[in-house]
Amino acid sequence: MTGCAEPGFRVWLSYHSDPSRKLAYSWQLAEDFAGNLIGINTLRANQLVREALEEGRIGALSAYRHIRPEVRYGEQRSRIDLLLRESGLPDCYVEIKSVTLLNKEQGFFPDAVTERGRKHLQELMQVLKAGHRAVLLFCVQHTGITSVRVAEHIDAKYAALLAEARRQGLEILVFGCQISPEKMLLNQSLDFVV
Numbered sequence: 660m661t662g663c664a665e666p667g668f669r670v671w672l673s674y675h676s677d678p679s680r681k682l683a684y685s686w687q688l689a690e691d692f693a694g695n696l697i698g699i700n701t702l703r704a705n706q707l708v709r710e711a712l713e714e715g716r717i718g719a720l721s722a723y724r725h726i727r728p729e730v731r732y733g734e735q736r737s738r739i740d741l742l743l744r745e746s747g748l749p750d751c752y753v754e755i756k757s758v759t760l761l762n763k764e765q766g767f768f769p770d771a772v773t774e775r776g777r778k779h780l781q782e783l784m785q786v787l788k789a790g791h792r793a794v795l796l797f798c799v800q801h802t803g804i805t806s807v808r809v810a811e812h813i814d815a816k817y818a819a820l821l822a823e824a825r826r827q828g829l830e831i832l833v834f835g836c837q838i839s840p841e842k843m844l845l846n847q848s849l850d851f852v853v
Contacts, residue, residue, distance in 0.1 A: 661770045663689050663697050663759050670699075671840050688840060691803070696838040697759050698800025703843060704757035705740050707836060708798055711845040712741070719832060720794070723751055733782035751792040754779050758799045758807050758833075765852070766804035768797060772814045780820045780829075787828045795821075799835040799849060807833045808852040 671688040689697045698704075708717075709728065715721045723743035730742040732752065743751040760770040769776055783793040797807050811818035825831065833849040 695803035767810035
């Protein structure tokens, strides 16, 4: 969440009346000093991608009609964000990562050292070896970001593993969002910069 919580940023919260919740409010959006809107709720990324898949807005994955969330897989018993299936096609394992770290219109992932992210890449490489399709989908929840690159300066090990996974066939997709206080919509393909 680096760069998303500066003093003076405007924020939007949602209220939840459920007494079993630890907190009554959830932080949803922030507006930076340049007027960019930032989706803070990282759980929203999976919802945005699933909605886009169901509506056929992700061309590279539009042939898959069957979507299963949070399926256990791999040697490390990870959960894949989305497992896509279609008769006659290889299963497609989609790992979704939310991107909010901005530097001069460039988005970066990860925004912190991520052992969990490296584990996910290792699992996806095993999926590729088994003959399936593996996709890393960056969901950009920041209106100031126009492209994404791996944050080698933050996690060099992740960057090296991602480069190896790409050599083995990992597909990388980047999609930006239209964001307003009323609605978020995954709606535009962005570039992944190597």
